[in-house]
Amino acid sequence: MxxxxxxxxxxxxxxxxxxxxxxxxxxxxxxxxxxxxxxxxxxxxxxxxxxxxxxxxxxxxxxxxxxxxxxxxxxxxxxxxxxxxxxxxxxxxxRPLTTPSHFQRNVGRLVVLALTGAEPVTGRITRAGTDDLTISVPAVKKVPARDETHAYAAIDRADVQVEFSRKDTQDTQDTADPADTPDADDxxxxxxxxx
Incomplete structure (x- = not known):
């Protein structure tokens, strides 16, 4: 040992x-x-x-x-x-996301998925299971917003994207004292x- x-x-x-x-x-x-x-x-x-x-x-x-x-x-x-x-x-x-528990702990975060044999996709994790995850992909140009499900086995690499402000949390951040909510990611x- x-x-x-x-x-x-x-x-x-x-x-x-x-x-x-x-x-x-x-x-x-x-x-x-x-x-x-x-x-x-x-x-x-x-x-x-x-x-x-x-x-x-x-x-x-x-x-x-x-x-x-x-x-x-x-x-x-x-x-x-x-x-x-x-x-x-x-x-x-x-840290790259490599295990199902990494994805499960990052539900709600924006990620970039490098997929086997396909173009990378950026979306917010809405569900993470034991074998696959679902991301919400925003609308881009003429492509409408959509949900996509990907098996972990089809993901070559996954990285969390740093967001300095999110629309869906902006209202709560405006009313909260930043000193009361330290970010402990690092x-x-x-x-x-x-x-």
Missing amino acids: TRDTAVQELLDGALDGSGVVLEEVVVTPAGRRRVVRVVVDRALEATGDVTETVESLSLDEIAATTRTIGDVLDESDVLGEQPYTLEVTSPGVS ADASGDKEN
Whole structure:
């Protein structure tokens, strides 16, 4: 068993039932220390089709998860005696969508799908299931708006598009205080740990 696999199994157990799931663990050398980079995301409550937007992890949830992970690593000898720096983050919008759970967590977001043997298509995810997803494609020139369903197997690459303002959320953003709703897509908490 590799060190990364051992760390992943340890952290999977520590986060079980917390509402947070482990996406990735990478341990890399950095001089006399190591960097332990942990990517976490919100656990999906629904199984099958997801049609509602899944809320991103908040900064408070990332901080609490960082404390949990740090405590578990400190109590374990999985990393040995060498000091390490812990970085806990949630996936950013730059991460390609590669698994059904990635699509399910991004319902409501605008994506570009590179399709096998077809032109890329841009649309908003309205439903994501275990085998396929449905996107709402806006009208372009003489082509009317439409819904398209694509099997994950037919998607070569999928990327979330960054939107600075959306028409359907503009009214709620105008009345909400931006300080009350931090965007945690690229939330990050770090800390140095000495074993």
